[in-house]
Amino acid sequence: MKRLCIAACLAAASFAVAAAPAAAWQPSKPIEFVVTSGAGGGTDNFARVIQSIITKHKLIEQPIVVLNKGGGSGAEGYVYGKGGKGEPHRVVFGTNNAYLLPYVAKLGYKFSDLTPVAALALDEFLIWVNGSAPYEDAQSYIEAVKAKPGSFKMAGSQSKDTDQTLTAMIQDATGARWIYVPFQGGGAAATQLAGGHVDSNTNNPNENIGQWKAGQVKPLCVFSPVRLAKSEPVHGGKGWGDIPTCKEAGLPIESFQMPRTVWLPADVPADAVAFYADVLEKVSKTPEWAEFIARTAQTGRFMKGKEFADFVAKDEAANAKVFKNEGWVVN
């Protein structure tokens, strides 16, 4: 408890210092946080947690309004962002869908209509099977799928999105074949697996934690370069840190992670980008953010400027390769 206070106090003190040399640009009217998912979705939580931290620590003086524009798998929000060309009071929250959506669907925006600001975290993907399934590790499950091609079912959220991309990657890398069933979201994919209607899913930790706690589902491996951060035991004495990486488990996939990203419209002043990047960096150092990251078992990683741009370029290339293989590219 004491240590927590010290951390919190240090963090608070560092704000006081950092806040003094204010950036050249300051918001002059209420700010819109545009969320590219429906209420209750992963991106929605991401934006609202940031909103609550900014409000609590008074990092921005102006009020913040959250707008959910999740239509068209999030395209609605990005199109709305494009409409605010040159408007620095419109901040768009999303994932890697910002630069991947235009590949797979004809939409009213291009990636160049957005200005990158920062990424705050990487959400992880795991292979999950039903709690009573006979598989204890990824290898034995993959072998079982290979033995009966086209009879195992993989649940995911939507089509041509992260879950199906990852499924395609695993299929390419291992030669296993699933029937991919798209549901409306990770929550539905989780309950379908818990109810035994499908054989596996590739949900993010936060989407399956409720079912794992109850032992209805179990994780086999995580698509992360290193193991997840140690945590309290979740079920049967195992916590997030005890799950092997898929590489360890013998799957030839280095990593598959989804960045939680923040964007501005095109043609905004560079000062404004710096202002938001600065605020978000402060957010990423608060104890509340650390707590959110730990609770949702994401990997906290703040990226801005060149680091962020490099990440985007690499991620875009890796995904685009899968899209081309699968024949999803429309443009």
Place this chain on the structure above:
Amino acid sequence: MENFASLLHGFEVALTAHHVALMMAGVLLGILVGVLPGLGAPNGVSLMLPLTFTMDPVSAIILLTSLYWGALFGGSTTSILFNIPGEPSSVATTFDGHPMAKQGRATEALSFAFLSAGFGAMAGVILITLLSGWVARFALKFSSPEYFAVYFMTFASFVGLGGASPLKTIVSMAMGFALASIGMDSVSGNVRLTYEFDVLLAGVSFLIAVIGLFGLGELLQTMEEGLRFDGVKARVSPRDVLATALKLPRYWLALLRSSIIGIWMGITPGGPTAASFMSYAMAKRSSRRPEAFGKGEPEGVISPETADHAAGSSAMLPMLALGIPGSATAAVMMGGLMIWGLNPGPMLFVERPDFVWGLIASMYLGNVVAVVVVLATVPLFASILRIPFSIIGPAIVVVCFIGAYTVASKEFDIWLALAFGIVGYLFKKLDYPIAPLVLAMVIGDKAEDAFRQSMIFSQGSLSIFWSNPLVASLMAIGLALLLFPLIGSTRRGIRKLVTARAAKA
């Protein structure tokens, strides 16, 4: 009995002055939100969400759920008074509620609506209290084929309902399906029917359709008929409210049947809108005087209201225990749960009993508070009808357009609402029913997704709808609901033909 002890503990949590005050505030805000078309419960709850960040989770969920109950009640008020449903789930209440108001029985209609809604909500909460564990296990048995069967039952009960000609019902329903398919299709990942208009990416919201078809359509018609609302001379007194309350037990069968339908639709995520439609259809079918429905039959108000609220409250259970939101509002609340640091799922009941049982206890208290508060407002709302149409009419137009804008903060939606208003007017002139269109818009895309997921599951074989006893019996009930009226009417037709021939001969 273990649940009972937990519930008592829950009451300890919920029955503090602070929490009761939050309930009152939530209900009042909810009524306001529900009365304004467009600004429905999901919007209201997401607007309030930031305020709850600094509260403890129990207080926060009490505030949000009370707002939800208030909105459900408020939605019925405008259905009855102006034929404008404040919420999609109160569309079915307009069928008989508005005719009652036109006959000068607004107080009676409102009182019936609120009291039966309170009854339905109680039935739902009692079920959660007694059977939470069993229901949570049962709901896990549901996969796409079962979902489709539930939606199919709802549609089937409505097609066979009669009233308008079945063909017109099907035309209206087909238009609803077409509108529901606009936008991103999650099964194929493709964009459909947008013709590269960005505004159509998110699809057409059924809230806009409800505002236009009912609200603006109704006003256009009223203007044509002479610029006044009927029932202006309605006398309003608190005594009428009491008199109606005494009449309620007479409808015990409707209350019971509608509660069961509502609870069923709440836990198998059919949702409150489907529940209210289905309950209305079943009430009309099983009534001894089906011809009285649509003309101001109290049972036509009681049935959808009871089912609506029973579904609304029992939908909280799948949300808490499985993490499946049973309604749009529940989806927003689930987002809240995660921000407050709670993980919805089977273990929530074990890990945070204070939260879960505090919430359940607050559902009992919140609904009692809501019924008392709305009943107190009945005379107030009913007296709105005394205001001359020339004043209230333009006010409603403004409220409708503001509501349309609020749904998604899009200017385009205002024009869309206007277009729906004209369509609504034409529908009424040509005697096409509006309700099937709304029903198809609300659950049409879910039904489609469930059907196509089932087809992926079975690799294209329809036999999946008979593959286990659960889905088979659901489909059988659906088919029976669809075919019985057809068989009945064919038989009558043949008999008529035979007698006509006999008369000729």
